[in-house]
Amino acid sequence: MSHKITLSTRDNHQFEFSCDDKQNVQDAAEAASLYPPFGCKSGICGACLGTCKTGDYQLDSYSDEVLSAEAVKSGDILLCRAIPESDLQITLPYDAECIQQTLTAPRDAEIISIDKIAERTLKVVLQLQDDPEVGLAFDFEPGQFVELEIPNLDLMRAYSLSNTTNWEGRLEFLIRLQPDGKFSEFLQQTAIGQHILVHAPSGAFVINKQSANPRCFIAGGTGLSPFLSILSRMAEWAEDHPTHLFLGVNNEAEILCQQELTTLQQSLPQLTVEICVWKPEDNWKGFIGTPVDAFKAHLEKNGSASDVYLCGPPILVEASTQAALEAGVNKEHIYSERFVSS
Numbered sequence: 001m002s003h004k005i006t007l008s009t010r011d012n013h014q015f016e017f018s019c020d021d022k023q024n025v026q027d028a029a030e031a032a033s034l035y036p037p038f039g040c041k042s043g044i045c046g047a048c049l050g051t052c053k054t055g056d057y058q059l060d061s062y063s064d065e066v067l068s069a070e071a072v073k074s075g076d077i078l079l080c081r082a083i084p085e086s087d088l089q090i091t092l093p094y095d096a097e098c099i100q101q102t103l104t105a106p107r108d109a110e111i112i113s114i115d116k117i118a119e120r121t122l123k124v125v126l127q128l129q130d131d132p133e134v135g136l137a138f139d140f141e142p143g144q145f146v147e148l149e150i151p152n153l154d155l156m157r158a159y160s161l162s163n164t165t166n167w168e169g170r171l172e173f174l175i176r177l178q179p180d181g182k183f184s185e186f187l188q189q190t191a192i193g194q195h196i197l198v199h200a201p202s203g204a205f206v207i208n209k210q211s212a213n214p215r216c217f218i219a220g221g222t223g224l225s226p227f228l229s230i231l232s233r234m235a236e237w238a239e240d241h242p243t244h245l246f247l248g249v250n251n252e253a254e255i256l257c258q259q260e261l262t263t264l265q266q267s268l269p270q271l272t273v274e275i276c277v278w279k280p281e282d283n284w285k286g287f288i289g290t291p292v293d294a295f296k297a298h299l300e301k302n303g304s305a306s307d308v309y310l311c312g313p314p315i316l317v318e319a320s321t322q323a324a325l326e327a328g329v330n331k332e333h334i335y336s337e338r339f340v341s342s
Helices: 025-031 069-073 182-189 223-235 256-265 291-302 314-327
Strands: 001-008 014-020 049-054 058-059 076-078 082-084 086-089 107-118 121-127 145-150 154-161 170-176 195-196 214-222 243-247 269-276 307-312 334-338
Touching: 001 025, 025 082, 069 076, 107 243, 121 195, 145 182, 154 170, 154 182, 170 182, 170 223, 170 314, 214 223, 214 314, 223 243, 223 256, 223 307, 243 291, 256 269, 269 291, 269 307, 291 314, 291 334, 307 314, 314 334
Parallel strands: 001 086, 214 243, 214 307, 243 269, 307 334
Antiparallel strands: 001 014, 049 076, 049 086, 058 082, 107 121, 107 195, 121 170, 145 154, 145 195
């Protein structure tokens, strides 16, 4: 027996397909050549979040850090974990352009630089190789991620891009070194000139272009990466949205990309940046505490009429989400991307 699934995007496009018994919605969509954003496909990252408006379903195992009991009660689901028991109508928190309808082959790229820019943080720059069909170009929406693959090591990890689309085929990433992480170990041992594969861009952590609300960006460490991409695009297009960035780090040694942020502020007069250090030295003169603390203070002073974008560890995303909801921010105006450490 099969069930009819209808996906409705933020910009009012609809996609319909069938889902067989015991098949999850994500797999059924891909069988119909529709590729909604996903990350881990194991119920941990939350990239395939949607809200079921009508119909019955079962939710297979998932992390309660991604879906709280309250969220489940309100109809929030993960496409990769939702198994329908009837026809379903599901709304998605992103535009139709985030749903791919073809899968493109991975591109060959060369590592041209690896630089340590902060404690346990690398900036990695790749140069795409010329493609006979598209040349060097690589189109993506600021805020999206790509999977990087090392075929001979059977190793693949997803990282957000920190720069914007360009004709030169240059891709930039901020990557935090994880203890005992296989990709971290690879980066520390590899040499400039190493070739890796870059898969097609994915993810729905992109700006809601229909909203005129001020924007609050809350980043934990290398969670800054997608925001650098988004802010760079805003600068390129001379956008005038009031935008407030809260960057959280544990100590001063972890502060990253200060020069890039200063340059962006020069291009975006409506941008404010608050660097929040949790455990600073005695001579630190900036904000002391977490970005959640700074975000709460901002909401108390400026009110809740904002679009809130969160990127970082699950604990940061959860705390920031709760702070936003308690301040009266509409749930539909909160967008998040959480790290899955590996």
